[in-house]
Amino acid sequence: MAAPKQTEKGERRRALLVAAAAELLAEGGFEAIRHRAVAERAGVPLAATTYYFSSLDELVGAGLDRLAREELADARACLDVRDDPHEIVLDLLLGPRSRAEGLDAVLRRFERLIGSGRRPFLAGLLRDQRVEFDALLDEALTRVTGRRPAPGEVRRVTALVDGVVLTALIEAEPDPRGIARAALREAVAAV
Amino acid sequence: MAAPKQTEKGERRRALLVAAAAELLAEGGFEAIRHRAVAERAGVPLAATTYYFSSLDELVGAGLDRLAREELADARACLDVRDDPHEIVLDLLLGPRSRAEGLDAVLRRFERLIGSGRRPFLAGLLRDQRVEFDALLDEALTRVTGRRPAPGEVRRVTALVDGVVLTALIEAEPDPRGIARAALREAVAAV
Amino acid sequence: MAAPKQTEKGERRRALLVAAAAELLAEGGFEAIRHRAVAERAGVPLAATTYYFSSLDELVGAGLDRLAREELADARACLDVRDDPHEIVLDLLLGPRSRAEGLDAVLRRFERLIGSGRRPFLAGLLRDQRVEFDALLDEALTRVTGRRPAPGEVRRVTALVDGVVLTALIEAEPDPRGIARAALREAVAAV
Amino acid sequence: MAAPKQTEKGERRRALLVAAAAELLAEGGFEAIRHRAVAERAGVPLAATTYYFSSLDELVGAGLDRLAREELADARACLDVRDDPHEIVLDLLLGPRSRAEGLDAVLRRFERLIGSGRRPFLAGLLRDQRVEFDALLDEALTRVTGRRPAPGEVRRVTALVDGVVLTALIEAEPDPRGIARAALREAVAAV
DNA sequence: TATGAATGAGTCTTCATTCAT
DNA sequence: GATGAATGAAGACTCATTCAT
Numbered sequence: 001m002a003a004p005k006q007t008e009k010g011e012r013r014r015a016l017l018v019a020a021a022a023e024l025l026a027e028g029g030f031e032a033i034r035h036r037a038v039a040e041r042a043g044v045p046l047a048a049t050t051y052y053f054s055s056l057d058e059l060v061g062a063g064l065d066r067l068a069r070e071e072l073a074d075a076r077a078c079l080d081v082r083d084d085p086h087e088i089v090l091d092l093l094l095g096p097r098s099r100a101e102g103l104d105a106v107l108r109r110f111e112r113l114i115g116s117g118r119r120p121f122l123a124g125l126l127r128d129q130r131v132e133f134d135a136l137l138d139e140a141l142t143r144v145t146g147r148r149p150a151p152g153e154v155r156r157v158t159a160l161v162d163g164v165v166l167t168a169l170i171e172a173e174p175d176p177r178g179i180a181r182a183a184l185r186e187a188v189a190a191v
Numbered sequence: 192m193a194a195p196k197q198t199e200k201g202e203r204r205r206a207l208l209v210a211a212a213a214e215l216l217a218e219g220g221f222e223a224i225r226h227r228a229v230a231e232r233a234g235v236p237l238a239a240t241t242y243y244f245s246s247l248d249e250l251v252g253a254g255l256d257r258l259a260r261e262e263l264a265d266a267r268a269c270l271d272v273r274d275d276p277h278e279i280v281l282d283l284l285l286g287p288r289s290r291a292e293g294l295d296a297v298l299r300r301f302e303r304l305i306g307s308g309r310r311p312f313l314a315g316l317l318r319d320q321r322v323e324f325d326a327l328l329d330e331a332l333t334r335v336t337g338r339r340p341a342p343g344e345v346r347r348v349t350a351l352v353d354g355v356v357l358t359a360l361i362e363a364e365p366d367p368r369g370i371a372r373a374a375l376r377e378a379v380a381a382v
Numbered sequence: 383m384a385a386p387k388q389t390e391k392g393e394r395r396r397a398l399l400v401a402a403a404a405e406l407l408a409e410g411g412f413e414a415i416r417h418r419a420v421a422e423r424a425g426v427p428l429a430a431t432t433y434y435f436s437s438l439d440e441l442v443g444a445g446l447d448r449l450a451r452e453e454l455a456d457a458r459a460c461l462d463v464r465d466d467p468h469e470i471v472l473d474l475l476l477g478p479r480s481r482a483e484g485l486d487a488v489l490r491r492f493e494r495l496i497g498s499g500r501r502p503f504l505a506g507l508l509r510d511q512r513v514e515f516d517a518l519l520d521e522a523l524t525r526v527t528g529r530r531p532a533p534g535e536v537r538r539v540t541a542l543v544d545g546v547v548l549t550a551l552i553e554a555e556p557d558p559r560g561i562a563r564a565a566l567r568e569a570v571a572a573v
Numbered sequence: 574m575a576a577p578k579q580t581e582k583g584e585r586r587r588a589l590l591v592a593a594a595a596e597l598l599a600e601g602g603f604e605a606i607r608h609r610a611v612a613e614r615a616g617v618p619l620a621a622t623t624y625y626f627s628s629l630d631e632l633v634g635a636g637l638d639r640l641a642r643e644e645l646a647d648a649r650a651c652l653d654v655r656d657d658p659h660e661i662v663l664d665l666l667l668g669p670r671s672r673a674e675g676l677d678a679v680l681r682r683f684e685r686l687i688g689s690g691r692r693p694f695l696a697g698l699l700r701d702q703r704v705e706f707d708a709l710l711d712e713a714l715t716r717v718t719g720r721r722p723a724p725g726e727v728r729r730v731t732a733l734v735d736g737v738v739l740t741a742l743i744e745a746e747p748d749p750r751g752i753a754r755a756a757l758r759e760a761v762a763a764v
Numbered sequence: 765t766a767t768g769a770a771t772g773a774g775t776c777t778t779c780a781t782t783c784a785t
Numbered sequence: 786g787a788t789g790a791a792t793g794a795a796g797a798c799t800c801a802t803t804c805a806t
Contacts, residue, residue: 545736
């Protein structure tokens with residue numbers, strides 16, 4: 001028990017562990033977050049994982065949180081650099097990794113979304129992320145269309161792209177991002 | 192391969208194992224199909240699982256096949272009974288369990304869809320299922336709209352409903368089937 | 383128990399099984415002789431292996447016997463064809479497979495010789511084989527030297543070549559047959 | 574790699590395991606080194622074997638290393654006590670156990686030699702052992718003959734004795750050490 | 765405060781052998 | 786006579802978690 005004191009070293013270690021968990025989550029999904037793997041990746045002793053996080057679930061939550069923040073920050077940075085807004089929307093919907101890594105990255109992202117269903121302790125976290133996520137998406141869509149999205153439009157586009165991608169994933173379509181891009185353009189044009 | 196199934200008794204045991212695997216799959220996803228769990232559920236010794244299925248993957252495949260057949264059969268039965276075609280479409284998209292079990296059943300169904308992406312040995316099976324699935328969906332949509340669906344329309348409706356439901360899942364919306372029903376009506380009306 | 387009747391079909395099956403065991407022995411050593419493997423290779427039902435041979439040991443014995451006979455027959459055939467007698471001696475000492483397969487074949491042959499130590503039921507068989515083996519070696523050496531070997535000379539040459547090869551095996555020398563050939567020439571010249 | 578060995582207590586346990594592995598190797602060959610067997614012999618829980626050695630191969634390597642060191646130390650001790658140098662040479666070639674245990678000990682030693690050929694991960698270890706082994710053999714032969722062995726003479730004697738013993742083993746000669754002794758005297762006299 | 769040590773429970777899979785039919 | 790069915794025991798290995806120091 002006895003929550004570890006918040007020494008500077010302790011904070012550094014916590015951060016190392018969370019970063020390792022986030023990496024593993026992005027690369028291999030929830031199952032990849034194991035005590036051993038996290039400790040090795042973070043370069044800390046195995047027991048540190050249970051010392052700083054009272055259960056694996058806690059570590060999973062912290063990793064998911066960190067990963068989501070990183071992805072949001074990435075998308076925001078692209079927005080600032082005035083990157084093609086379509087791509088930023090896709091980054092938000094499919095994850096920035098989908099730019100380079102294709103099918104697998106998207107698969108893992110959806111696994112993450114769905115897999116949270118088995119992990120009730122993540123539910124709150126995911127919903128909170130959604131709020132920031134939607135705000136950014138709203139802004140990106142504004143740039144795409146040149147006007148403020150109507151109420152519910154963000155959700156409609158999200159749903160449409162997600163749905164198309166889901167089918168693509170099941171059929172092992174090698175370029176889900178391409179599919180998503182087409183659906184996005186069509187959805188935007190239809191309005 | 193292998194797969195003894197000569198005698199009637201052997202067939203019966205095989206069926207027991209497949210049924211157990213299908214149940215576990217429906218309840219706990221792919222990860223829930225383990226030798227021990229299947230053996231216990233089927234009430235057979237552990238070694239029987241490897242006697243009838245030379246690898247766990249084979250058992251997973253058989254379980255998925257059985258589960259899909261059951262769900263198709265359920266939907267088909269509803270069609271014959273002239274049930275509300277909207278509901279049949281939803282059965283096909285969300286699984287018949289979503290009628291009674293709500294959120295969890297839908298979540299598990301999506302888990303299954305996504306999880307299949309990670310299991311290349313299921314690809315062939317999934318493709319085959321897709322054919323029967325689409326044919327039935329085509330018929331159900333015909334009843335909904337009163338006309339034969341245009342090419343690609345089945346896929347478009349599928350994508351739209353799936354996308355809407357995915358968002359509902361993340362937000363822990365208690366009645367994803369309701370959300371899906373609304374999306375379906377809207378999509379159909381839009382044509 | 384009840385020794386299976388000696389029907390024609392039974393005899394054919396026995397022969398198939400023994401041949402399969404001999405092949406597996408030559409390819410993978412004693413450990414490779416397993417009920418499953420033998421049955422598969424012979425194309426007979428698994429239970430036939432225990433039906434025709436009351437234990438695995440019996441099958442191992444029969445396989446070893448057959449393999450040795452084959453190797454002797456091969457060497458004899460070469461002798462009749464007036465092949466280079468040095469090579470025939472090497473066939474006898476290292477096995478005919480050592481011509482083409484090199485290190486591995488020789489390794490397996492020595493494993494067979496030594497491995498018999500753990501299998502007392504093979505002792506008699508091995509000794510019997512030695513008698514035929516030595517007779518043939520005597521004849522081959524006669525051709526090599528042009529004269530009848532002195533008493534004990536066969537054994538001396540055998541020991542010398544075996545010893546040299548044993549060292550070569552331990553040091554993973556890739557061409558033990560080459561080493562053996564050199565030792566043989568030297569040993570013969572020294573007389 | 575891994576290999577925890579920081580604390581004294583950990584070291585002790587590690588040593589227990591290695592000793593158990595060495596014993597099993599001497600008694601039953603490489604195949605006798607199994608997690609279960611080692612754990613039982615060492616009196617530790619099964620999981621301790623994988624905690625201290627990340628794979629069975631590592632444990633096999635450590636066991637072989639220990640056994641070889643013991644045998645070398647035994648021979649060296651005899652050398653210091655000015656034991657009959659012939660016997661020391663035989664200790665080196667047949668293992669010290671061959672003094673008391675006769676046939677079986679020699680058989681197991683050869684099994685070990687041959688078995689090493691199948692285990693490439695032991696190659697480095699074997700090479701290192703060979704260096705110490707040859708140095709000691711050189712010294713022992715010096716005492717036997719009263720002069721420094723000529724280059725290659727150590728290997729020649731090794732091969733000759735090994736070859737003779739191999740034949741003795743196959744013929745289940747009850748006193749392989751006696752045979753080896755005779756061969757050794759003859760080989761030395763011939764120079 | 766940290767962490768090496770430790771382990772019970774569980775993972776998939778293989779195999780020789782028995783037995784009922 | 787022949788064989789499908791069956792299984793207990795064992796194989797290597799993984800892992801979350803606890804605990805003594």
